[in-house]
Amino acid sequence: MRYLPLTDADRSAMLSVIGAGSIDDLFADVPAEARLSAPIAGLPNHASEMAVERHMARLSANNVTAGSVPFFLGAGAYRHHVPASVDHLIQRGEFLTAYTPYQPEIAQGTLQVLFEFQTQVARLFGTDVANASLYDGSTACWEAIAMAGRITKRGKAVLSGGLHPHYVETARTMAKFTGDVLDTIAPELAAAPDDAALIARIDGETSCVVVQYPDILGRIPDLAAIAEATQAKGALLIAVVTEPVALGVLQSPGSLGADIVVGEGQSIGVGLQFGGPYLGLFGCREKYLRQIPGRLCGETVDADGKRGFVLTLSTREQHIRREKATSNICTNSGLCALAFSIHMTLLGGSGLSDMAKLSHAAARKTAAALTQIPGVTVVNTHYFNEFAITLPTDARQVVRALADRQVLGGVSLGRLYPQESALANGMVVAATECTTDEDIATLAAALKEVLA
Amino acid sequence: MNAINPTGWRPSMGENVPGAPVQTFTGNRGLQLEEALLFELGNADRSGVDFPETGSIDLSALGPMARTERPNLPGLSEPETVRHYTRLSRQNYAIDLGLFPLGSCTMKHNPRLDEKVARMPGFADVHPLQPVHTVQGALSVINELAFWLIELTGMHGVAMTPKAGAHGELCGLLCIRAALEAKGDPRTVILVPESAHGTNPATAAFAGFKVENIPATPDGRVDTAALIARLGPDVAGVMITNPNTCGLFERDLKIIADAVHAAGGYVYCDGANFNAIVGRVRPGDLGVDAMHINLHKTFSTPHGGGGPGSGPVVLSEALSPFGPLPFTARQKDGSVLLIEEEQAHEEQPQTFGRMCAFHGQMGMYTRALAYILSHGADGLRQVSGDAVLNANYVLRSLDDVLDAPFGASGPCMHEALFSDDGFAEGFSTNDLAKGLIDEGYHPMTVYFPLVVHGAMLVEPTETESKAGIDQFVGAMRSLAERARAGDELLKSAPHFAPRRRLDETLAARKPKLVWKED
Numbered sequence: 001m002r003y004l005p006l007t008d009a010d011r012s013a014m015l016s017v018i019g020a021g022s023i024d025d026l027f028a029d030v031p032a033e034a035r036l037s038a039p040i041a042g043l044p045n046h047a048s049e050m051a052v053e054r055h056m057a058r059l060s061a062n063n064v065t066a067g068s069v070p071f072f073l074g075a076g077a078y079r080h081h082v083p084a085s086v087d088h089l090i091q092r093g094e095f096l097t098a099y100t101p102y103q104p105e106i107a108q109g110t111l112q113v114l115f116e117f118q119t120q121v122a123r124l125f126g127t128d129v130a131n132a133s134l135y136d137g138s139t140a141c142w143e144a145i146a147m148a149g150r151i152t153k154r155g156k157a158v159l160s161g162g163l164h165p166h167y168v169e170t171a172r173t174m175a176k177f178t179g180d181v182l183d184t185i186a187p188e189l190a191a192a193p194d195d196a197a198l199i200a201r202i203d204g205e206t207s208c209v210v211v212q213y214p215d216i217l218g219r220i221p222d223l224a225a226i227a228e229a230t231q232a233k234g235a236l237l238i239a240v241v242t243e244p245v246a247l248g249v250l251q252s253p254g255s256l257g258a259d260i261v262v263g264e265g266q267s268i269g270v271g272l273q274f275g276g277p278y279l280g281l282f283g284c285r286e287k288y289l290r291q292i293p294g295r296l297c298g299e300t301v302d303a304d305g306k307r308g309f310v311l312t313l314s315t316r317e318q319h320i321r322r323e324k325a326t327s328n329i330c331t332n333s334g335l336c337a338l339a340f341s342i343h344m345t346l347l348g349g350s351g352l353s354d355m356a357k358l359s360h361a362a363a364r365k366t367a368a369a370l371t372q373i374p375g376v377t378v379v380n381t382h383y384f385n386e387f388a389i390t391l392p393t394d395a396r397q398v399v400r401a402l403a404d405r406q407v408l409g410g411v412s413l414g415r416l417y418p419q420e421s422a423l424a425n426g427m428v429v430a431a432t433e434c435t436t437d438e439d440i441a442t443l444a445a446a447l448k449e450v451l452a
Numbered sequence: 453m454n455a456i457n458p459t460g461w462r463p464s465m466g467e468n469v470p471g472a473p474v475q476t477f478t479g480n481r482g483l484q485l486e487e488a489l490l491f492e493l494g495n496a497d498r499s500g501v502d503f504p505e506t507g508s509i510d511l512s513a514l515g516p517m518a519r520t521e522r523p524n525l526p527g528l529s530e531p532e533t534v535r536h537y538t539r540l541s542r543q544n545y546a547i548d549l550g551l552f553p554l555g556s557c558t559m560k561h562n563p564r565l566d567e568k569v570a571r572m573p574g575f576a577d578v579h580p581l582q583p584v585h586t587v588q589g590a591l592s593v594i595n596e597l598a599f600w601l602i603e604l605t606g607m608h609g610v611a612m613t614p615k616a617g618a619h620g621e622l623c624g625l626l627c628i629r630a631a632l633e634a635k636g637d638p639r640t641v642i643l644v645p646e647s648a649h650g651t652n653p654a655t656a657a658f659a660g661f662k663v664e665n666i667p668a669t670p671d672g673r674v675d676t677a678a679l680i681a682r683l684g685p686d687v688a689g690v691m692i693t694n695p696n697t698c699g700l701f702e703r704d705l706k707i708i709a710d711a712v713h714a715a716g717g718y719v720y721c722d723g724a725n726f727n728a729i730v731g732r733v734r735p736g737d738l739g740v741d742a743m744h745i746n747l748h749k750t751f752s753t754p755h756g757g758g759g760p761g762s763g764p765v766v767l768s769e770a771l772s773p774f775g776p777l778p779f780t781a782r783q784k785d786g787s788v789l790l791i792e793e794e795q796a797h798e799e800q801p802q803t804f805g806r807m808c809a810f811h812g813q814m815g816m817y818t819r820a821l822a823y824i825l826s827h828g829a830d831g832l833r834q835v836s837g838d839a840v841l842n843a844n845y846v847l848r849s850l851d852d853v854l855d856a857p858f859g860a861s862g863p864c865m866h867e868a869l870f871s872d873d874g875f876a877e878g879f880s881t882n883d884l885a886k887g888l889i890d891e892g893y894h895p896m897t898v899y900f901p902l903v904v905h906g907a908m909l910v911e912p913t914e915t916e917s918k919a920g921i922d923q924f925v926g927a928m929r930s931l932a933e934r935a936r937a938g939d940e941l942l943k944s945a946p947h948f949a950p951r952r953r954l955d956e957t958l959a960a961r962k963p964k965l966v967w968k969e970d
Contacts, residue, residue, distance in 0.1 A: 001831045003561055005917035006838050014845040014918060018863075023837040026844055026863040027732055029701040034737045036833075043603055043829035049565050052825045056818065059596075060574030062589030064582065073579040076809055083501055085534055087571070090756075093548030094541035097562050100758035101544075103895050105886070105949040109544035110757035113537070116490045119966040123524050129965045135615035135760070138809035166809035169793065173776070173805035177629055177660045213517075220517045250517050264809075274590045275580030275810025276615065277760030289963060295758065299967075300959035303944070303952040312959040318618070318654035319900075323663040328654035331616035331748070335756025342537055348527015349496030354503040361509045382515030403583045411581045418794035433503070 001046055066272055066408065070439035070446075072366065074386045074430025075216065075411040076137065076164050076242045077275065078267040080355065081434055086269050086342045090335055100295075100334070104310045105302075110334065111309035114297035117341040124247050124344075125239075125261040126254025127283030132295040132311075133337040134280025134329060137264025138170040141210065141240050143282065143293040143327055144260045145171055148208035148236045149180060150291050150326070156205045158235075161185035161194050162215025164242055165416045171210075180207075187417060189390060189426050191381045193221040199229040206235040208260075213239050213253055214246055216416070217379065217428060218386035227257025236260060243267055244281070245432075246384040248356025260284040267432075269343030270336050279336035290316060293327030355433050359385040362431035362440070369444040370429065375451050379426070386430035388413075392451060395427040401450040407443055484950060487539040491967045494526030500533050543950040544757070545894045551916055551924050555867040555897035555909025556649070556697055558727050558749035563826065566753065566819035575818045580810035584790050590814065591788035595780045597821045601745060601766055604832070605726075606736030609772035611765045612779060613812035617724055620744025620763025621655040621691070623776060623807055627742055627767060628689050628718045629659060630774035630804040637716065639688035645674045647698055647901040652691045652722060661688060668903050672698035672858035672869075676708055683715035689741070693722035695729065695865035697901040698858055699843065699909065709739025718742070718771065726750045727913075728840055728866035731833030741768040747813070751820035762816035773802045778811060838914035839866040842921060846910055849925045853932040857904050866913070872906025876938030881906035884931050886953065889946035891927040 006014075011023065020026055027035060039045065047055075066079045073079070090096065094109060101107030101114075114132045121130035134140040145157045157175075159168055159182055168184060175182050183201055185194050193215050202209060209230045214220045223239055230237040239253035241263035253261045265279030266272075284292065290313065298312035318325040347355060363385040367378050375392035391398055395412035402409035413426035431440075479486045511518055528536060545552070552559035570576065574589045584591070598610045611627075614620035625642070632639055642656040645666045653663045666682065667675045674692060690712055694702040702708075709719045721735050721743040727750040735743050747753045747762040755761075767775055777800065778792040791799045793806070827835060840863070847868035851859050855873035858864070872881045885895035885908070897909040910928075912921055934942050946952060 001827065001834060003563060003826070004831075004834060004838055004914055005920075006841070006914075010918040011838075011841060014841055018841075018844045018848045020844070020863065023841055026837075026840045027701075027729075029703050029862050030729070030733050031703060031706060034706065034733055036732050036734070039731060039829035039833050040603060040734075041829075043600070044825070046828035046831035047825050049826070052822050053565060053569065055825060056569045056593075056822055057572060059589040059592050060569075060572035062592065063574035063578050064586035065573040065577040066579055066582075067573065067577050071579075073581055075581055077580055079577075079579070083530070085500070085530055089534065089537045089541075091567060092538065092541045094544040094546045095537075095757055096567075096754045097547035097559075098544045098757045099552065099554055099557060099559055099755050099894070103545070103885070103889065104954045105946050105951045106545040106889055106894065107543075107757075108950050109540040109542065112487070112489065112540055112543070113757075115965075115967065119491065120525060122966045132758070135619065136808055136810075139615065139619070139807075164809065166806060169777075169806040170808055173626070173807060176805070177626060178658075179660065220515055222517065247519075248523060249511065249514055249519055251519050252523070256517075271576055272579050273576055274578045274587065274814035276808075276813040277762075277815050278810075289965075296963075296965055298959040299964040300955045302954045306951060308951040308954045310954050310956050310959045312956065312965075313963060315960075317650075319650035321654070322650050323653035323657040325650070325654040325657075328618045328622060328651050328658045329616075330618045330651050331759040331761035333760045334758030335754070336760055338537075338757065342533065344525060345490055345494065345528050345533050345536070346500035346530065347525070348494060348499045349523045349525040351499035351501045351503065351527055352525060353522040354499075354506045355501070357506040357509045357511065358503060360511065360514065361506075364510070364513055382513055382517075384514065400583055400585075403586050408579070408582060408586070415581060415792075415794070418792075 069406050069408055070442045071408045072410045072429045072431060072443060073408055075416060075428050076264060077272055078243055078430060078432055079272055079434055080245060080267050080432050082269055082271060082343060083346050086339055089342050090339050095338055101311060104308060108308060111297050113338055113341055115299060115309050117337045118297060120341060120344050121281050122283050124244060125283040126252025127261050128286035129289060130283035131292050132297050133333045134282055134294050135333060136276065136278040136280045137242055138167045140262040140280035140282050141167045142171045142174050144238045144262045145208060145210065147291050147293060148238060151288060152207045152235060154205055154207035156181040156183055156207060158198060158201045158206055158209045159184045160198050160211045161187040162217060162219060163210055163212045163240060164216050187420065187423065189379055189388060189423060191379055193219040195221050195226055198226060202230055202233045202235060204233060206233055208236045208238050210238045210240060213241055214384050217388040218383040219380050220382050223253055223256035223258060238262065245356050245359060248352040249360060250384060265340045269339035277333055277336055279333045279340055291326055294329045294332055358433035359431060362435040363387060366429060366431045366440050369440050373444060373448045373451060385432060386428055388426055388428050391425050391427060394424050398450055402446050405446045407446045409443055409447060485539050485542065487536065489967055490536065491526055494528045496522060496524055496526060498527040498529060500528055500530040550893060551912060551920055552894045553896045553910045553912055554894065555911040556724060557897065558911060558913060560752050560913040561915035562752055562754040563823060566822045569822040570815050570818045575814060588788060591780050591790060593817050593821055595782050595788050597817050600824050601764055604730060605743065605766045606734030607766035608769040609767045609775060611767060611775040613776055613807055614744065614763040614765055615808055615813055616759065616761035617744055617746045617763045618651040618655055620765045621651055622659055623765045624720045624742030624744060625655060625659040626804045627771040627774045631771055632688055634802060639686055641687045643679060643682060643687060643690040645692060647696055647903045648691060648693055649697065649722060649724060671861040672700050673702055676704040679708060680711045683711060687715060687717045689718035689720055691720040691722060693725060695725045699864040699867040699869050700858060700861055701865055705738045724749060725866060728836055730836045731829065732836050741771050747816045747820040751823045753816045753819040760813060760816065762813035774804050776805060776807045777803050835914050842912040842914060842916055843868050845921060846912055846925060850928055853929050867909050867911035869904060870908040871904050875935040879935045879938060881908055883942045884935050886945040887931045887942045890948050893924060893927060
């Protein structure tokens, strides 16, 4: 077996040092009736690298890849171009095969990356501080709601109807068990987001208001107005960013008054990967530092006075605080944070801004082409790189018919909101700097044909 | 303290004196290279990505929230970027460099086939919300891995979506809560042995349970009598790690499980150490109701400097109906269905809901499946056998120079536990651990489990050669003797790492989490 270095001679020599007759003898503490005496029956035995690669390649070939067809899916996961050097660098063994940096003297590489990552995220979000990542955007969103509950000692979160439905469902699952109340506004296919309805729901019991920016339909809420109304009632504003590239051209949530900003970092450096692993981003005001979930990296000095970095404030965390920890999170998304950080370094402020403008331009062109089709209406007044359209028929069927024509045209709202029949004819369409004029023309032609 | 110096760090130590390390202008020492922070190197005008001209793009559709200034994020050209991260990478220890004996963390070799497979376009370049008929290959990977996990554990079902071990624990406990609520039997207490991973009590509290500790016996196992005596109508379940964090198999798990079930509760098994028994023991045969499997431990997906992980949870027949959305189901015609919210009322009406957006850690599923197929049923059995053999070899090669508190409790499983008993006055486990850094190894897990004073938990894993372990044992023996003899140089170790001991108190007292221009 190619991954096992011991030879039979090694095994015998080692067993004699131990004083055991066989490897099976080392499992003597397992009750005999639970001990298997041979490999589990009915399962295949070991296979060569070539055979495994062939099997996996066959499975891989049985998918329509985003890069092979005109592609317009978004709704929380976006296809952006990732420079080749990102994947090269994250595959360096010193990053890929390192552990969590609990021994800082021999983990300064990972630690400095985390410190730089935290700074990049804080600047992007406009927050004072950021953590070293969480699992993904949806779990980061729940962690923020839980944190707001701890800070305000209140138990009601008001959720915008523009919040990604998977994020709402994740929060709903958790709230069932923690006893928090979620006041969720029903989503609507309207030109503007539900800022006013949201503000009307805030009261003295409200711990936080959760707003996605841009929202699930691509609309752009006025965070400053919501922040003011939220904070006037002693609650916290949580802004959720599922497409961080938007912040290349939109004002940062922190600068507009958000107290906590969370997000999904996937679109920078990480790739689509069928939904995971992704990257939970988390930033907030400095005064809430000790309530932040997950790992934090901080600057310090070593015994010689040289600058160095360590994981810090771990008295918040499960391995120290056990049942009193701020979160049960242990493993985070370190390698995805590295990919995000490298891609962001390659972009810089000017590159991020350019990528955002090109994505926006592609979305505008797409919207212009789709509005020409009879029966298709663009819903949004404003948007970044994603917008909603209404169709004369159920969008699920349309998405399917487009896929049959080798076009991945968007995400139907029926898929996202199976219970909301009023949304069934809606669809969200996203474009990025990867979208070509030819892709747009092909989508428009295919949609026209499907609706004819 | 150091000032900002974009050309590297000049050491603040004194003049070159005989016997002291030679000082250099750059602070570098040969191949040991210092690296400035990104914010000292780059600026917002530099970029390593070429884009078409964007000056003429109409931004009016952004509306009133549009930015007026571009984000303050430093950029670097591609060569500078490659160099920055390559230089940083060289300040890390890694499995690729040597034995990584972190007990309970399972740092084994990461096969590169798995990396290649995860990057195949059919897995890496598909969107989670594509129409189901366009992602049949990706769904097959999830379904195939689910099949293996169920077979290897002898369980009824598996929840694939949890994103890491602790998220899997949460999934298991939420299944237990949902099952109890379905019976109209709301119980509030989860029993956790005091040797448990910190995530266990944290997760139970997060899921709304009250946590009660169960003591260990002097031989390092759960006190079965104390546990059974505590069972009652308020106990929702127990969380037991098996093999446990002392590196021992919990012989009484089946007896405990039967008692817990008889008292109306459920058994959660922390599967962090499943790598010790894979192919030899099926937790389903021991009465377990739920167990997470860290794909990044047992099935060798890379740790990546702290994640991403993946923590699928295998479930008993009693708990499977409550498992989370979404999940896959293979049809008779070979196609794979995806059960989401839309289909839930027919296919999984009692589900406790969704734990995250999308389908979990696809990139880890592909790697784990390639690893499992490479080993097969026979190879996985050899994996656990060699892991346990290597750990016992370490235990018996060191127990004359290091105290092994449970050395008489039978063979250890995949990890060997030592204490600091016998070190000279003022010498600690931390000193030995830092000495190990100078010897070119990552330290073992220290001060865990909490039940042993100055604990050192050593897990060599099955991917180490005998020669490699012999050298590690030699280093450990040398360090143990120095700690017993009170060698002062050990107290200031490491001497040869990129940094010496770091001031963690300063970091916590004056938190500096982001870079600011002075």
